[in-house]
Amino acid sequence: MDVGQLQTRxxxxxxxxxxxxxxxxxxxxLQQLQDESNPDFVVExxxxxxxxxxxxxNELSKTLGQQTIDxxxxxxxxxxxxxxxxxxxxxxxxxxxxxxxxxxEEENIEGCLRCVQQxxxxxxxxxxxxxxxxxxxxxxxxxxxVIPMVE
Amino acid sequence: MVMASDSQFHxxxxxxxxxxxxxxxxxxxxxxxxxxxxxxxxxxxxFLGFNEDQQRNTDQRSVSPNNHHEVEVNLIITDYCMPGxxxxxxxxxxxxxxxxxxxxxxxxxxxxxxxxxxxxxEEGAEEFFLKPVRLSDVNKLKPHMMKAKFKDHEKPxxxxxxxxxxxxxxxxxxxxxxxxNNKRKAMDEGLSSxxxxxxxxxxxxxxx
Numbered sequence: 001m002d003v004g005q006l007q008t009r010x011x012x013x014x015x016x017x018x019x020x021x022x023x024x025x026x027x028x029x030l031q032q033l034q035d036e037s038n039p040d041f042v043v044e045x046x047x048x049x050x051x052x053x054x055x056x057x058n059e060l061s062k063t064l065g066q067q068t069i070d071x072x073x074x075x076x077x078x079x080x081x082x083x084x085x086x087x088x089x090x091x092x093x094x095x096x097x098x099x100x101x102x103x104x105e106e107e108n109i110e111g112c113l114r115c116v117q118q119x120x121x122x123x124x125x126x127x128x129x130x131x132x133x134x135x136x137x138x139x140x141x142x143x144x145x146v147i148p149m150v151e
Numbered sequence: 152m153v154m155a156s157d158s159q160f161h162x163x164x165x166x167x168x169x170x171x172x173x174x175x176x177x178x179x180x181x182x183x184x185x186x187x188x189x190x191x192x193x194x195x196x197x198f199l200g201f202n203e204d205q206q207r208n209t210d211q212r213s214v215s216p217n218n219h220h221e222v223e224v225n226l227i228i229t230d231y232c233m234p235g236x237x238x239x240x241x242x243x244x245x246x247x248x249x250x251x252x253x254x255x256x257x258x259x260x261x262x263x264x265x266x267x268x269x270x271x272x273e274e275g276a277e278e279f280f281l282k283p284v285r286l287s288d289v290n291k292l293k294p295h296m297m298k299a300k301f302k303d304h305e306k307p308x309x310x311x312x313x314x315x316x317x318x319x320x321x322x323x324x325x326x327x328x329x330x331x332n333n334k335r336k337a338m339d340e341g342l343s344s345x346x347x348x349x350x351x352x353x354x355x356x357x358x359x
Contacts, residue, residue: 026283033177033286041177048170079232083261084170087283 003145010136011148017133022126027089028150046130049088053123056081060116064109074112075104081119092122160296161185161222165195165229165241166259171282175228175259178289187222192229192236196244199224199251224254225296230282231260231267239271246275253302255295259284 001009017023034041056077063074082097096119103111137147162184164175172188179186189195200222227245231238238258245251258271261282268279277295280288 029285045173087170087174
């Protein structure tokens with residue numbers, strides 16, 4: 001594939017992530033903060049998000065597995081996950097967290113268990129796709145091309 | 152003694168989220184501010200050299216002589232929801248401190264709760280930003296830092312301040328289109344704690 005084809009593939013893939021609601025405009029904000037002096041900014045922030053989220057999701061599963069569920073603790077974790085997903089533009093993860101918090105408030109165990117599954121699903125989905133996106137981006141760089149900006 | 156040069160303002164950012172700290176740091180550096188980021192209110196106070204018994208340094212903006220290097224902080228931007236000391240608690244402590252009260256404070260929150268916003272503004276916060284914070288929010292910071300600097304130097308710079316973009320608290324005025332949109336916007340856009348803001352019409356985003 002030549003650079004042009006790699007770029008097209010990258011742009012299309014990124015566009016699809018937006019169309020599917022996996023990413024929102026906050027992700028664009030992140031990309032705009034990246035420049036020659038901070039060429040890895042997006043990957044760095046997203047990597048932090050991956051680390052943080054996996055920790056939180058594990059904690060959530062653990063907390064929800066207890067005999068007596070500490071809903072305040074669950075809510076605190078979900079709040080954190082909602083915040084970080086919102087900060088990087090992971091829209092569907094964020095939305096899953098919004099629903100999750102409602103169930104926490106109601107202390108609805110079944111609702112919460114469903115939500116943690118949903119949140120995990122959305123998280124792994126966006127994680128996989130972001131990793132692919134970054135790989136496609138790298139291919140352009142390696143081929144000596146420029147990464148197309150959004151719009 | 153390290154003094155912030157006139158060309159670079161120094162912002163202290165406080166947020167318990169590592170992701171948000173990285174983000175705010177980048178936003179601030181992009182705007183040519185010097186940044187120190189800490190993960191809690193207590194660390195912020197420690198950095199500021201906060202001393203509860205401090206009454207003497209009324210004419211100094213900077214830290215008590217207990218700090219081996221005097222650090223000048225021109226603005227503090229803090230998250231609201233933090234374990235232990237909240238952003239509001241931190242704001243209060245700063246405004247109650249004779250040496251720190253003149254440092255402008257900005258609060259950030261992921262939740263749009265009008266009563267919370269009002270409380271912070273009443274306690275002396277200059278601005279309240281909804282997260283995720285954007286470059287357009289950070290662009291509102293400089294006037295507050297300029298104002299504080301002029302106030303301390305007792306320069307009659309009022310006319311200069313008025314000429315610059317964002318006037319301060321305008322709770323008694325009707326919402327103006329350009330200026331200070333953030334505070335009123337945050338309150339006017341309803342009481343729902345999770346609002347989404349469609350921002351880019353050019354890009355197709357499946358809205359929720």
